[in-house]
Amino acid sequence: QVQLVESGGGLVQAGGSLRLSCVVSGIIFRINAMGWYRQGPGKQRELVAAITSSYRENYADSAKGRFTISRDNAKNTVYLQMNSLKPEDTAVYYCATLPISIATSWGQGTQVTVSS
Numbered sequence: 001q002v003q004l005v006e007s008g009g010g011l012v013q014a015g016g017s018l019r020l021s022c023v024v025s026g027i028i029f030r031i032n033a034m035g036w037y038r039q040g041p042g043k044q045r046e047l048v049a050a051i052t053s054s055y056r057e058n059y060a061d062s063a064k065g066r067f068t069i070s071r072d073n074a075k076n077t078v079y080l081q082m083n084s085l086k087p088e089d090t091a092v093y094y095c096a097t098l099p100i101s102i103a104t105s106w107g108q109g110t111q112v113t114v115s116s
Contacts (some may be wrong), residue, residue, distance in 0.1 A: 001026050001105070002024070002025070002026040002027050002068070002097065002105040003024070003025045003026050003107070004022055004023070004024050004094075004095050004096065004105060005022065005023045005107055005108075006020060006021070006022045006093060006094060006107045006108065006109055006110040007020070007021050007022075007023075008018075008020040008021050008110055009092075009110030009112045010111075011063060011111070011115065012085055012091050012112075012113070012114055012115070013112045013114070013115050014085060014087055014114055014115065014116050015084060016085050016114070017081070017082060017083045017084075017085065017111050018034065018082045018085065018112060019079060019080070019081050019082070020080040020082065020094030020095075020110055020112075021077055021078075021079055022034075022036075022077060022078045022079075022080075022107065023075070023076060023077050024069075024076045024077070024078070024095070024097075025076060026078065028077040029098065030051065030053060030073040030074060031053050032053060032097045032098070033050060033051065033052045033069075033076040033097070033098040034044055034055060034069075034071060034077070034095060034096070034097060034098060035048075035049065035050040035051075035095065035096050035097075035100070036048045036049045036050055036067075036080045036093060036094070036095050037048035037093070037094045037095070037096060037100045038048075038089075038091035038092065038093045038112075039089075039091055039092050039094070039095070039109075040088070040090060040091040041089070041090070042053055043104065045058075045094070046060065046095070047055070047060060047065060048060050048062070048063050048080070049063055049067055049068075049079065049080060050069065050098055051068035051069045051070065051071050051089070055071070057069055062088075062089075062092055063075060065077050066082065066084045067079040067080060067081065067082050067083070068080070068083075071110060078095055080095075082112070084099055085112075085114045086114060087114045087115065087116045088114075089112060089114050090112060090113050091111075092109040092110065092111050092112075093109060093110050093111075093112055093115045094106055094107060094109045095107065109113065
């Protein structure tokens with residue numbers, strides 16, 4: 001059973017930075033692609049960043065140049081470094097194994113709030 005525990009969210013002013021972490025258990029982490037999703041108020045969940053098992057990174061247009069995804073296979077952890085935060089980045093952030101499906105397990109998420 002896959003378990004994901006996100007942390008690192010908080011309240012930050014616009015222009016600030018946060019580093020999110022997601023510890024994963026129950027899978028062979030190193031062979032899985034991982035993604036960070038977010039769901040803002042009244043919005044659908046969207047993919048923000050992804051990283052493959054070979055460390056290839058992909059970003060949503062909204063995240064390019066500001067966010068960096070990384071992984072530490074020794075710690076079964078995926079990170080999301082977020083810089084130059086904007087109020088529109090306010091959301092609950094989740095990590096997930098990729099590709100997602102109806103059977104995908106989700107953690108509790110971590111709240112990111114960016115004040116203007």
